[in-house]
Amino acid sequence: MSAPVFAVVGHVNKGKSSVVSTLTEDDSVAISRTPGTTTHCRAFPMRVDGELLFTLVDTPGFEQARHVLAWLRERETSAADRPEGVAEFVRTHANGGEFPEECELLGPILEGGGILYVVDGSRPYSAEYEAEMEILRWTGQPRMALVNRIGPEDHVETWTAALDQYFRLVRCFDAHSADPTDRLRLLDAVRVLHEPWAPAVERAIHFLEREHERRRSHAAREIADMITDMQHLVAEKRIQHTDDPECYREELEEQYRAQMREREADARRAIEALYQHLSFDRHEAHLTLLHEDLFAEGTWLRLGLGRQELATTGALGGVLLGGGLDALVGGASIFLGSLVGGVAGGAAGWLAKGRLAQMKVKGLPLGGKLLSYGPTKSAQLPWILLDRALLHALAVSQRAHARREALSLPATNEREGPSASLGLDQRTKLKLLFDRLARKNREESPNLRHELASQVDRLLRSLTEGTRS
Amino acid sequence: MHARTTLSVILALLGSILGAGAALGIFGTGDLHPVNIAHVLGVFVFLQWVLLLLFALAVLPASWIHAIPGATSLQTSLRLLAPGRLAMLLARLLPQEARNALGNAAGRLRSFERCYAKVRSWALIELGQSFAFSFQVGALVTALALITFTDLAFGWSTTLDLGAAQFHQLTDLLATPWSSVLPEAAPSLALIEATRYFHFEGSFAEAEMHAGGSGQWWLFVILCMLCYGFIPRAMAWGLARWRLGAALNDAPLDHSEFERLYERLTEPLVETRANRHHPDADEANSEPALPTSRNSAPDRSTSFRPAIAIDWGGIEISEEDLRALLHQRFRFALHAMLPAGRLDLGADGAALDAFSSGELPVLLTKAYEPPTRDVLRFLTLLRHRIGEGKMIYVLPLERDANGHLAPPDLEDFAQWRRRLLAQGDPWLRVERLGEPE
Numbered sequence: 001m002s003a004p005v006f007a008v009v010g011h012v013n014k015g016k017s018s019v020v021s022t023l024t025e026d027d028s029v030a031i032s033r034t035p036g037t038t039t040h041c042r043a044f045p046m047r048v049d050g051e052l053l054f055t056l057v058d059t060p061g062f063e064q065a066r067h068v069l070a071w072l073r074e075r076e077t078s079a080a081d082r083p084e085g086v087a088e089f090v091r092t093h094a095n096g097g098e099f100p101e102e103c104e105l106l107g108p109i110l111e112g113g114g115i116l117y118v119v120d121g122s123r124p125y126s127a128e129y130e131a132e133m134e135i136l137r138w139t140g141q142p143r144m145a146l147v148n149r150i151g152p153e154d155h156v157e158t159w160t161a162a163l164d165q166y167f168r169l170v171r172c173f174d175a176h177s178a179d180p181t182d183r184l185r186l187l188d189a190v191r192v193l194h195e196p197w198a199p200a201v202e203r204a205i206h207f208l209e210r211e212h213e214r215r216r217s218h219a220a221r222e223i224a225d226m227i228t229d230m231q232h233l234v235a236e237k238r239i240q241h242t243d244d245p246e247c248y249r250e251e252l253e254e255q256y257r258a259q260m261r262e263r264e265a266d267a268r269r270a271i272e273a274l275y276q277h278l279s280f281d282r283h284e285a286h287l288t289l290l291h292e293d294l295f296a297e298g299t300w301l302r303l304g305l306g307r308q309e310l311a312t313t314g315a316l317g318g319v320l321l322g323g324g325l326d327a328l329v330g331g332a333s334i335f336l337g338s339l340v341g342g343v344a345g346g347a348a349g350w351l352a353k354g355r356l357a358q359m360k361v362k363g364l365p366l367g368g369k370l371l372s373y374g375p376t377k378s379a380q381l382p383w384i385l386l387d388r389a390l391l392h393a394l395a396v397s398q399r400a401h402a403r404r405e406a407l408s409l410p411a412t413n414e415r416e417g418p419s420a421s422l423g424l425d426q427r428t429k430l431k432l433l434f435d436r437l438a439r440k441n442r443e444e445s446p447n448l449r450h451e452l453a454s455q456v457d458r459l460l461r462s463l464t465e466g467t468r469s
Numbered sequence: 470m471h472a473r474t475t476l477s478v479i480l481a482l483l484g485s486i487l488g489a490g491a492a493l494g495i496f497g498t499g500d501l502h503p504v505n506i507a508h509v510l511g512v513f514v515f516l517q518w519v520l521l522l523l524f525a526l527a528v529l530p531a532s533w534i535h536a537i538p539g540a541t542s543l544q545t546s547l548r549l550l551a552p553g554r555l556a557m558l559l560a561r562l563l564p565q566e567a568r569n570a571l572g573n574a575a576g577r578l579r580s581f582e583r584c585y586a587k588v589r590s591w592a593l594i595e596l597g598q599s600f601a602f603s604f605q606v607g608a609l610v611t612a613l614a615l616i617t618f619t620d621l622a623f624g625w626s627t628t629l630d631l632g633a634a635q636f637h638q639l640t641d642l643l644a645t646p647w648s649s650v651l652p653e654a655a656p657s658l659a660l661i662e663a664t665r666y667f668h669f670e671g672s673f674a675e676a677e678m679h680a681g682g683s684g685q686w687w688l689f690v691i692l693c694m695l696c697y698g699f700i701p702r703a704m705a706w707g708l709a710r711w712r713l714g715a716a717l718n719d720a721p722l723d724h725s726e727f728e729r730l731y732e733r734l735t736e737p738l739v740e741t742r743a744n745r746h747h748p749d750a751d752e753a754n755s756e757p758a759l760p761t762s763r764n765s766a767p768d769r770s771t772s773f774r775p776a777i778a779i780d781w782g783g784i785e786i787s788e789e790d791l792r793a794l795l796h797q798r799f800r801f802a803l804h805a806m807l808p809a810g811r812l813d814l815g816a817d818g819a820a821l822d823a824f825s826s827g828e829l830p831v832l833l834t835k836a837y838e839p840p841t842r843d844v845l846r847f848l849t850l851l852r853h854r855i856g857e858g859k860m861i862y863v864l865p866l867e868r869d870a871n872g873h874l875a876p877p878d879l880e881d882f883a884q885w886r887r888r889l890l891a892q893g894d895p896w897l898r899v900e901r902l903g904e905p906e
Contacts, residue, residue, distance in 0.1 A: 013839045063842040070814050123837055127780050131812055153870065
């Protein structure tokens with residue numbers, strides 16, 4: 001049995017291409033309010049390791065359904081002959097040019113494809129769509145209707161009442177706000193459209209679920225790598241022996257920040273590519289939380305941890321470290337280690353919030369000096385990086401591919417990073433990880449990075465589930 | 470106009486340069502061999518006559534063309550070679566947006582074509598003739614300069630088996646217009662016999678022929694260029710300018726865009742709104758059921774024009790509301806409101822048949838439904854029904870959340886305008902009801 005084909009059909013400008021773009025995660029699909037943007041069928045095969053599971057076909061919109069139906073009815077003999085009547089229509093008009101859109105969109109259906117009929121549930125239902133639905137019914141192919149919502153109004157109920165009479169299944173699917181779960185749910189509905197197609201669609205759903213898990217864990221690794229790299233980042237500059245290092249402090253600090261921004265941007269691009277978002281409109285990105293500069297005041301005010309949380313987390317981390325020392329000496333220190341660790345950790349958390357890094361000067365054997373800025377001393381920076389990365393990864397993973405506007409999150413004035421809402425236990429674990437990563441060289445910390453990636457993966461999972469609920 | 474003037478200047482310069490280049494090529498043989506009269510006659514006499522003949526074919530009225538055997542086919546063949554056709558083939562390679570833009574531009578030109586076909590034709594012909602005239606000027610001036618400031622030797626040479634006597638007959642024929650007034654400008658048989666030149670031998674027929682003698686050809690050459698190139702081209706150019714002026718005078722003004730402009734220019738702009746918005750206005754004012762344009766000026770005519778509205782696809786507007794709307798906005802008297810665009814195609818036919826007494830058609834559509842081939846097909850049938858020159862009004866309508874008529878979304882309206890513009894119908898008018906942009 002060949003892989004099932006699903007033709008996405010409907011009236012012009014009802015969101016067919018948006019539905020296809022979202023379901024196939026392809027943001028190169030041409031979407032425009034100009035009618036007739038899609039003039040030819042375009043196939044989107046879903047393959048796993050080269051095996052074709054199913055194909056979605058984007059089609060041009062109906063433009064003269066009434067006339068097509070009139071032609072069919074004039075030649076109707078019996079209900080059993082209707083599919084042949086539609087085929088005869090296409091054969092008659094295929095090269096004539098009178099019904100180019102209808103001939104094109106009926107092609108994949110006549111070749112045995114299923115039908116996904118898309119309507120705009122934000123506009124009132126009207127009887128003129130019945131010609132389209134009737135033509136599709138004549139084909140005799142398995143069919144379901146998707147009620148898309150392009151505008152703000154809601155006429156879903158009246159649409160559903162009409163569509164139920166022509167289609168085996170009717171589902172609401174907002175192509176612009178559908179998340180991965182919505183897409184899988186839709187595929188699950190498509191699965192029951194026609195029994196022989198169910199195994200292929202089931203396999204597709206299974207692989208897509210695994211693919212989502214894989215992407216999430218890869219994104220977590222990207223984030224962990226980024227945080228680790230940023231913690232070890234050092235900006236360097238060679239100067240003459242006679243030059244005053246202080247003259248270069250500002251330049252070096254700016255170089256350091258620029259490298260940090262670039263590293264963060266690299267990680268973002270990698271995550272966007274993971275989720276197949278390749279056509280973001282970056283030039284028109286609004287200055288929302290997601291696109292604020294890494295070192296902007298607003299970023300540091302709204303993301304990361306507050307002073308108190310930093311101090312608490314630092315203290316608890318210190319206690320655990322100190323407790324480790326106490327344990328090493330068999331308690332002979334009478335838990336002094338824990339006490340000192342707790343105070344030191346809390347103070348460090350309180351004090352280290354504002355300092356990014358220090359500049360060091362080193363003489364070179366062959367003359368001159370080497371200025372270095374970094375690595376960072378800021379206890380807040382890893383939390384800021386984590387929050388930004390989590391918010392970005394969440395936005396990207398949930399974003400429907402039909403959307404063309406810039407990626408953004410609504411800005412608020414409150415502290416809104418995910419880390420601020422973590423439990424103390426989880427925060428402490430992360431804090432310890434950050435500290436240990438900062439102390440070790442990059443090459444010495446693969447296990448720590450792996451552990452950080454696991455933590456981030458868990459966070460991403462809970463955030464994703466949180467947005468769905 | 471500025472663009473047209475610029476184009477004229479460029480064409481004139483180009484023509485002059487090409488003419489000068491042609492003259493240099495023909496006359497500037499240097500010391501290699503004399504200027505071949507056969508070349509001069511070929512380029513500046515016979516070729517010019519062929520081109521003038523083609524020009525005549527292009528400008529002859531259709532009724533005359535039909536009377537000449539083969540002329541219509543030739544005219545059609547010439548049109549097939551028009552560079553514009555190549556553009557249509559190349560346009561298929563462009564992206565969708567570019568194709569849409571070209572389609573809109575082509576539609577706009579087609580709409581003007583139906584009104585201003587003659588103006589366009591004569592404008593193009595006039596530009597072509599100015600180029601050709603400039604060519605003649607460039608060639609003539611260059612020839613005169615070379616004759617005056619260099620030592621040109623003329624001869625004649627041909628591969629054909631043509632004797633001096635036969636060549637003399639040809640030159641006599643060509644010199645007919647001036648031979649009685651300027652006999653010295655008609656070459657004698659002796660000159661012709663003496664100035665025959667053989668390329669292979671690199672010499673004149675008569676070895677004693679001297680350059681001064683061979684130079685006697687110059688007056689004949691210049692007069693040929695004048696009589697058979699310069700003057701006819703000047704006349705052709707004059708004819709083209711005269712016909713262009715006549716076509717402009719005769720051009721009709723009942724184009725939909727002209728009508729809209731005329732209304733805006735001739736009707737007074739009445740403004741009564743306050744300069745500042747009242748803070749409580751939004752609460753105090755209820756949504757108007759029938760929005761009106763700020764310039765809801767009456768039409769040119771003083772009486773109400775009869776109109777028939779066609780409700781395409783079920784707008785759900787009452788006849789009473791529609792009557793008031795059309796009365797206020799266009800000074801139309803609504804005679805009937807008919808359905809079309811429904812499942813039953815018979816309704817379309819009935820709507821078309823209703824136009825028998827000169828009523829103006831007003832097509833009401835849903836603004837949010839993009840214009841499809843279906844509605845465009847109906848508009849074409851409607852045009853056939855009511856004939857050319859009669860305005861068809863298309864009103865894309867929208868409803869707000871409360872069900873009241875509201876100004877259509879700008880992008881929706883723009884889509885309707887673009888698609889209808891591409892139809893190339895100059896008497897198709899799309900109106901956006903509500904606040905102007």
